[in-house]
Structure formats: structure tokens, C-alpha cells
Amino acid sequence: VVIPKKAAEHLLKVSKFIDEVLVKLAGMPPFYKMNEVDDLIGTLIVALSPHTYAGVVGRIVGFTDSMVCFAHPIFHAAKRRDCDGDEDSIMLLLDPLINFSKLYLPDRVGGRMDSPLLITVTINPEEVDEQAHNVDICYRIPLKFYEAAEKGKHISEVLDIIPTIKSLIEKGSEIRTAFTHPQSSLETRPAESSYKRYGSMLEKIVGQLKLAERISAVDVHYVAEKMAETHLLSDILGNARAFFLQKFRCKKCGARYRRPPLTNTCVKCGGEIVQTVFRGAVEKYIELVEDILLKNIRNEYLRQRIMVAINNVKTTFEKEEKEQVSLEDFF
Ligand SMILES: [Zn+2]
Incomplete structure (x- = not known):
């Protein structure tokens, strides 16, 4: 290493x-x-x-x-x-x-x-994830490969042309790697992954979308939809669920309550009762999804699911406009 x-x-x-x-x-x-x-x-x-x-x-x-x-x-x-x-x-x-x-x-x-x-x-090379088996081990990519690529052939049709680690494993021969382009140095820029350099989730997502917009081979809508579907939507739904089903905790002695006692103080020690899941956790990705992702989402079903989730959170935390009306107001 x-x-x-x-x-x-x-x-x-x-x-x-x-x-x-x-x-x-x-x-x-x-x-x-x-x-x-x-x-x-x-x-x-x-x-x-x-x-x-x-x-x-x-x-x-x-x-x-x-x-x-x-x-x-x-x-x-x-x-x-x-x-x-x-x-x-x-x-x-x-x-x-x-x-x-x-x-x-x-x-x-x-x-x-x-x-x-x-x-x-x-x-044991056979036991590791298949991704590594697909690494190619040729020193020169044959012309046949480019010709097949030009015709848009399926990857299964070029398997014999490009040897991979998998082909070595199948033959039972020694595992080796290879390269096609000689390098004078392994250390090309960037020296550090931007995934690590970007601090917040927001920066990471904005960065990923910017990159997706620049690379013509990448469909920015697909990237946004995948991010929303696999990470952000489930995060918003999960956090909202956790907020509504949350337990309460005594700040002083740590006693946990399924529901806060009516006195709003700890039955055991009189300490202050606090939430275990906070509003911030539920709201944290709302703006991000609304401002940045939503405009890139084309799948109507996904868009509506996100809107419903966002509206649920928003209406929950909305400031109530009217305070309780007192009887005197009518006279
Ligand atoms: Zn207590």
C-alpha cells in the first residue's frame, strides 16, 4: 500500500x-x-x-x-x-x-x-466484490474494441477482447494488473477528494450537480432523481416519523418518557423535560431539496412524493397565525 x-x-x-x-x-x-x-x-x-x-x-x-x-x-x-x-x-x-x-x-x-x-x-481474490474482477488488465486496447464501441455493441460482446481480473481468476492464473498509459507520476491533481473537502451535505450536493451539468455523458436529471430517491426523500420521511414518534427525556437524571408528564417536569427528580428529536433534524434538508433538487426532477411521481413530504413538514412547523380567541373579543 x-x-x-x-x-x-x-x-x-x-x-x-x-x-x-x-x-x-x-x-x-x-x-x-x-x-x-x-x-x-x-x-x-x-x-x-x-x-x-x-x-x-x-x-x-x-x-x-x-x-x-x-x-x-x-x-x-x-x-x-x-x-x-x-x-x-x-x-x-x-x-x-x-x-x-x-x-x-x-x-x-x-x-x-x-x-x-x-x-x-x-x-482470496474470488471472495471479494465483483467490481474488482472487472478491472481490465491489458497493456494495449485492441482496435477491435474501438470498432465495437463505434457500433455501440453491448459490453458482453467485447468481453473476450479485453482481459480482466475475472478472466485470470477463471483460468486460475496469477492475479496481476496492467496499465495502458505510462505515467511519470501517480500524483496528478486533485490531491484530495472534494467529497472530503466539502464540509456540508449542501456543498456536496451542489458540487455533484455542477459536475453533472458539465459532463455531457451524465444526465443531471437522473443524478438529481437518484439522490432524492435514495438519500434525501427517505431522510426527510424518516426524520419526520422519528419526530412524531419521539420519546422525551429528563435533562437532569436522563429518565425517558413515552409521553411528557402533564406537569412538564420529571416525575423522579423534578428536572426539565426535553425532546429527543428536534425540529432542525426534520427541516435540515427541506430547503436543499426544494431549491436545488426539485427543479432537476422530471419524474412526476417522485416530484409529488417529495412535495407531499415537504408540505407535511412545513405545515407542522408553520407559525399559527391566530392566537386563541378570548370571549372579550366578541363584545
Ligand atoms: Zn429526572
Whole structure:
């Protein structure tokens, strides 16, 4: 694995911490004994993707200025990571081996995520996600391929022309990769994924739509519809549901109530009763969807579902115009 220089600088510090733990707490000799970043070359690491719990062992073979880990496609696929610019993580192998215990894990739902419960030492290429099997391994794309592309042939018709990792697996031969265009450097711009650079969801979505508008091969309406359908609409509906079915909590002692007591104070300690789901959580994507996505959505059914969801939220939080009328108003 070729790791970012920034990560290497951090791992160097971690190696010193681990050595100190070994010497001072365990009374053992230090293990890493590193002085500079270059000492990391050859060291074993565990790579773990977010929201998974199976780490994969790899070896550091170099550094890059880009904020990315370069590794074999099979390695990335083994940790269930594809090339969509998502986050990734690496640890020195000894770190999870000596500094990990199930006792450290939170007992909440999802608490086991992001922790190396399993560590894979040997990767079986057949067992990883099929995406990695589709990586081509030719050094020269044959003319036949371009001719087939010109005629708009289906991908299944060019399978024999372009060898892929899958064809190696089927033949039982050694897994290798290849490239068609020689490069003088692996580090071309951008050095950092904008998915990471953009802070808020709004920025990410605006960025994605801008990109979709520029690339003629991408249908911006399709992108907007997919985003709304798979993420934002379900988010709005889910948060609204959570808001209406929410429990209430005592600010002082943490007692939970299915419904707030009529006194609006905690029965156990008299503390203040507060909501567990707030208005902000329900409203957070409303403007985003209304202002940015809706104009790009052509599917009428989807558009109406979104409108209904937005109207539901809006009418719930609308300021009531009339206060309660008192009898005196009529005289
Ligand atoms: Zn209380």
C-alpha cells in the first residue's frame, strides 16, 4: 500500500506511543523503534473501511502527497471499498492487536462498526466484490474494441477482447494488473477528494450537480432523481416519523418518557423535560431539496412524493397565525 505522507507522519507518532506502552506498561522491549517516516517502509498495517468491522493486512511500500491510499484493486475490494472517493483508514498492525478489546466498544447500535473485530491476513481474490474482477488488465486496447464501441455493441460482446481480473481468476492464473498509459507520476491533481473537502451535505450536493451539468455523458436529471430517491426523500420521511414518534427525556437524571408528564417536569427528580428529536433534524434538508433538487426532477411521481413530504413538514412547523380567541373579543 502506498499511503499519504500526512498519514505516515501520524503513524510515526503512533509507533512511538506503542513502543512506550510496551516499555512502560508491559515491561517489554520496544517493537517499532522508528526515528523517521522512511522507517515505516515495509511495516504491516491494517486497513479498515468506515462502517465495517473486518480489517485487511497490507504492507507499506511508499508514500504519496495525495490524500489517498494506492493499493491493488483486490485489496481495496477486500475491505469493501470501491473507487468512489470515500473515507478509508489505516492502523499499524500491532495497534489493534495490543490496544483493542471488545470491552472498549460502545453498547449502542452500530457500536461494533469501525472496529477491527476481524483481521484478514490472506485475501482470496474470488471472495471479494465483483467490481474488482472487472478491472481490465491489458497493456494495449485492441482496435477491435474501438470498432465495437463505434457500433455501440453491448459490453458482453467485447468481453473476450479485453482481459480482466475475472478472466485470470477463471483460468486460475496469477492475479496481476496492467496499465495502458505510462505515467511519470501517480500524483496528478486533485490531491484530495472534494467529497472530503466539502464540509456540508449542501456543498456536496451542489458540487455533484455542477459536475453533472458539465459532463455531457451524465444526465443531471437522473443524478438529481437518484439522490432524492435514495438519500434525501427517505431522510426527510424518516426524520419526520422519528419526530412524531419521539420519546422525551429528563435533562437532569436522563429518565425517558413515552409521553411528557402533564406537569412538564420529571416525575423522579423534578428536572426539565426535553425532546429527543428536534425540529432542525426534520427541516435540515427541506430547503436543499426544494431549491436545488426539485427543479432537476422530471419524474412526476417522485416530484409529488417529495412535495407531499415537504408540505407535511412545513405545515407542522408553520407559525399559527391566530392566537386563541378570548370571549372579550366578541363584545
Ligand atoms: Zn429526572
